[in-house]
Amino acid sequence: TKKMILDLDTGIDDAMAIAYAVADPEVDLIGIVGSYGNVYVKEGGINSLKILELLGATDVPVYLGESHSLTTDHFDRMPISAQIHGENGIGQVNLPEPKRQLEAGSGVDFLIESAKKYGQNLIFVPTGPMTNLAKALEKDRDAILSIGNVTFMGGALTVEGNVNAYAEANINQDAEAANVVLTSPLKLTMVGLDVTLRTLLTRKETAQWRELNTAAGTAFADIVDYYIDAYADTNSQLDGCALHDPLAVGVAIDPSFITTLDLNMFVATDPDHYGRTIGDQARINDPETNVKVGLTVDRQRYLTAFMDHLTGLFKQ
Ligand code: BDR
Ligand code: CA
Numbered sequence: 352t353k354k355m356i357l358d359l360d361t362g363i364d365d366a367m368a369i370a371y372a373v374a375d376p377e378v379d380l381i382g383i384v385g386s387y388g389n390v391y392v393k394e395g396g397i398n399s400l401k402i403l404e405l406l407g408a409t410d411v412p413v414y415l416g417e418s419h420s421l422t423t424d425h426f427d428r429m430p431i432s433a434q435i436h437g438e439n440g441i442g443q444v445n446l447p448e449p450k451r452q453l454e455a456g457s458g459v460d461f462l463i464e465s466a467k468k469y470g471q472n473l474i475f476v477p478t479g480p481m482t483n484l485a486k487a488l489e490k491d492r493d494a495i496l497s498i499g500n501v502t503f504m505g506g507a508l509t510v511e512g513n514v515n516a517y518a519e520a521n522i523n524q525d526a527e528a529a530n531v532v533l534t535s536p537l538k539l540t541m542v543g544l545d546v547t548l549r550t551l552l553t554r555k556e557t558a559q560w561r562e563l564n565t566a567a568g569t570a571f572a573d574i575v576d577y578y579i580d581a582y583a584d585t586n587s588q589l590d591g592c593a594l595h596d597p598l599a600v601g602v603a604i605d606p607s608f609i610t611t612l613d614l615n616m617f618v619a620t621d622p623d624h625y626g627r628t629i630g631d632q633a634r635i636n637d638p639e640t641n642v643k644v645g646l647t648v649d650r651q652r653y654l655t656a657f658m659d660h661l662t663g664l665f666k667q
Contacts, residue, residue, distance in 0.1 A: 352376075352377060352378060352379045353377065353378050353379070353472055353473070353474050353499075353500075353604075354378070354379050354381045354465065354469045354472055354473050354474065355372055355378040355379065355380050355381065355473075355474045355475075355476065355600075355603070355604075356380075356381060356382050356383070356384060356461075356462060356465055356473065356474070356475050356476070357369065357372060357380065357382075357383050357384070357476050357477075357478065357600070358383075358384040358385075358386055358416065358458070358462075358475065358476065358477035358478065358479060358483050358484065359383060359384075359385065359386060359395060359399060359478055359479055359596070360385075360386045360387055360388030360389045360390060360392075360395045360478075360479030360480070360521075361385070361389070361390065361395040361396075361398040361399045361402065361440060361441070362388070362389030362390065362395065362398070362436050362440055362441075362479070362596070363389075363435075363436050363437075363440070363441060363442055363574055363575060363577065363578040363592075364478070364578070364592075364593070364594065364595045364596040364597060365389065365395075365398075365399075365478055365479070365596045366398065366402045366441055366571075366574060367571075367575065367594065367596060367597040367661070368476070368478055368504075368596035368597045368599065368600045369383070369399065369402050369403065369406070369408075370402070370406060370571070370597070370660070370661050370664055370665075371597040371600045371601060371657065371660050371661065372476075372600050373403075373406050373408045373411075373664060374660035374661060374663055374664040375600075375604055375660060377604055378474065378604055380408070380411050381411070381412075381465060381469075382411060382412045382413070382414060382461055382465065383396075383399045383403075383411060383412070383413045383414070384414050384415075384416045384458030384459075384461060384462055384483055385399065385413065385414065385415040385416050385453075385458060386416050386417065386477070386479035386480055386482065386483055387417070387418055387419060387426045387428075387479070387480065387482075387524070388432070388479040388480050388520070388521065388524050389432050389435075389436045389440050389479070390428065390432070390436070390439075390440035391418070391426065391428060392415050392416065392417070392418040392426075393415065393418075393453075394439070394440055395440065395479075396413050396414075396415045396453045397449065397453070398439070398440050398441050399413045400413050400449035400451055400452075400453065401441070401446040401447070401448075401449050402441070402446070403449075403451075404446075404447070404449050404450065404451070405446055405566065405567050405570055406567055406664060407667065409450075409451060412454045412461075413451075413453050413454060414453070414454045414456060414457065414458035414461045415453055415454075415457070415458055416457070416458030416459055416482070416483035416486075417458075417459070417482040417483055417486060419482075420480065420482055420524060420525035420527065420528065421482060421485060421486075421525055421527045421528050421531075422525070422527050426524075431585075434581060434584075434585065435578065435581045435582075435585065436577075436578070436581075437577055441574050442573060442574040442575070442576070442577030442578060443577060444570055444573045444574045444577070446570060458483055459483050459486045459487045459490065462475065462483065462484070462487045462495070463487050463490060463491045463494050463495065466487075466491075466494040466495055466497055466498050467491075467494045467497075469499075470497040470498065470499065471497065471498075471499035472499060473498050473499055473500070474498075474499065474500040474501075474502070474603050474604070475498050475500070475501045475502075476501075476502050476503065476504075476599050476600055476603050477501075477503045477504070477505075477521075478503070478504040478505075478521070478595070478596035478599050478600075479521055479524070480521055480522075480524035480525040480528060480529075481503065481505070481521070481522075481525060481528045481529045481531075481532045482524075482525045482528040484501070484503075484528070484532050485525075485527075485528035485529075485531040485532055486528075488531060488532065488535055488537070489531075495537070496535075496536060496537060498537070500538075500540075500603055501537055501538065501539050501540070502539070502540040502542060502599050502600075502602055502603035503521075503532075503539060503540070503541060503542065503599065504521060504542045504543070504547065504595050504596050504598070504599035505519055505520075505521035505522045505529065505541070505542075505543060505628070506519050506521075506522050506529070506541050506543040506544070506618075506628030506644075507519045507543045507544040507545060507628060508541075508543060508545055508612075508614075508628060508629070508630075508644050508646070509545045509646060510544050510545055510548060512544070512626065512627070513544060514626065515626075517619065517624050517625065517626055517627035518625060518626025518627060519543060519544050519626065519628070522618060522626045522628055523625065523626040526618045526619065526620045526625050526626045527618075527620050529618040529626075529628070530617055530618035530620055533616045533617060533618055533628070533641075533642060534616075534617055534631070535641075536641060537641060538641055539641060539642045539643070540602060540603070540606065540611065540642075540643045540645065541616075541628070541642055541643065541644045541645060542595075542598055542599040542602050542609070542645050543628065543644065543645060544593075544595075545644070545645055545646055546598060546609050546645040546646070546647065546648040547593045547594065547595040547598050547599075548589065548593050549647075549648050549650055550593060550594045550598050550648055550650050550653055550654070551589060551590060551591035551592065551593060551594065551650075552575065552579070552591050552592055552594055552654075552657075553579065553590065553591035554576060554579055554591075556654075556658060557571070557572040557575050557576050557579065558572070559658070559662060560572040560575075560661070560662065560665055563662070563665050563666055565665055565666065565667075567664065567665040567667075568662075568665035568666070571661070571665060575592065578592045579591060579592045594653075594657065597657060598648070598653065601653055601656060601657065602645065605656075606643075607649075608648060608649055608652065608653045608656075609645040609646070609647065609648045609649070610645070610646055610647045610648075611643035611644055611645055611646060612643070612644045612646050613640040613642070613643060613644075614630050614640055614642050614643075614644050615630065615631045615634035615635070615637055615639075615640050615641060615642065616628055616629060616630055616631055616642050616644070617629065617631040
């Protein structure tokens, strides 16, 4: 089985990404690296521990990564994050304090060590800002370039951003880091708003979790209903909430959920277009490309897999 590491700013859809990875028999979730974004890095790490305990996955270590972007010295959480994910990041649901602790080592080093150990057999899925990956690339380029599969949630090519017309939230947190990653030789799959906004979950599905009458089913129904309501309040065109981060996990395991465009990209860092993920004209005729950009998604097949994974896990 392939080894998987998630890099999360846990967050509601990040929590669903954890559940998908825990439930999938084809991958072995060997660790979580924490990032900042939906919440501060420490809160996100604690949320990951709480979710893992709720799911009975108490053997997955959680490391903290970077607490702010490459170009700043601290991170200020945006008010919209509390609105969408709740003040605590997980829909204001009070999960028990975790019995386990965060790991002492750095998330960046954990990623590098795992890359050295597993190389091609490692799947890395960042669903927050890409600061940890950029740092790891700077620190040990060879190790990171040996990773078999990097599938990230972030960016937008065929639709506008969700922070502003140009920028998607994860990229917007640290466009410089994203640019380091996208312009590196790493082979990447981009699961951006192009596909995640087409992959929606509604209260019809969360009701099925609630009916299970288990701790995990009820907690996830409460957490995700908060997210669905927040979407209704802020994103009125969509019927439901977008499965951003769990779609990235699904695609990392089974790329056939999406169709992709092969492209060389860069991320704009100038103030007027900050965070824009777009084709790099300087490399437009280069036959070698390093990013597969998700453009369409087989949403029905994915949604079925998503529900099979999560419902199966919540039943236990
Ligand atoms: C992304 O931003 C975060 O708020 C979500 O967790 C997701 O990773 C969507 O733009
Ligand atoms: Ca996220």
